[in-house]
Amino acid sequence: MKFFLDTADLAEIEEAASWGVLAGVTTNPTLYSRIGGKLADFPNHIKKICDMVDGPVSAESVAMTRDEIIRDGRELAAIAPNVVVKVPTMIEGLAATKALAAEGIPVNMTLCFTVPQAIMAARSGARYISPFIGRFDDISEDGLAQFADVVQAIGNYDFTDHTVNGEKIEIIAASVRSANHVAQAALMGADIATVPFATLKKCVQHPLTDRGLETFLKDWEKVQ
Ligand code: E4P
16 A cells, blocks of 8 residues: 655655655645645645655645536646646536546546445546545544445456556545554555545554663663
C-alpha cells in the first residue's frame, strides 16, 4: 500500500516527503480553506505541491454540472502533468469523468461511500476511487466494513477497458482518522491510504518502540 498525504499544507508535504514514504497528495476544498488558501492562488498552490511530490496530486473541482466539471478538469490538468482531477461521485460527476478519461485526464472519484457508487465510478473511467471510512464512523456506521465491501467488489472485476491507458484502477482509503484505519485498509488490500499529517506521524509511533529506545539508551550509558 502506498501513502498519500491528505493536506494542502506545504510544510507538512515537505516534511513527509523527507521521510521517503510519500507517493502522492490529495487536497480538497476544506483542506485548502484550512491553510487560508484563496481562490485566485489555487492553481499556483497546486503547482507548488506538484513540484514537491513525485506522484499524483489530486485537485478537486467544486462545479456541479458536467460541462463545468469538464472545464475545471481541463484547467486543473493543465497545471502540471501529475495533477489528478478530483470529481464527486454523482451523476454529473460520472458524465464528466467519462469525458475527462476519454481525453486522457486521470480522475479520482471522491465522496464515494458504497459498493454501487464505487462500481459506477470505475465504469465511468475513474483512475482512482476514494471510499471514505471516517465519515461512516461519524454517523455511527462501520466505515471499515463498508470499505472492505468496496475493496472486495472492485477486486471482482477488471476495469482496465475503462481507465486512461488501460491502467489498473487504484482504491484510495480516504477519510482516514487513525493508524488502525491505515492498518485495516492495508490488510483489506487498499492500494493507497491518504492520511492527514498527524495520523501519518502516529503510524510510525508505538509505545513499545519508545520504551525499547529508552532502555537501549540507558543501557548504552552503562557501557560508557
Ligand atoms: C480525501 O480525498 C478526502 O477528501 C478526505 O480524506 C476526507 O477526509 P475527512 O472525512 O476527514 O474530511
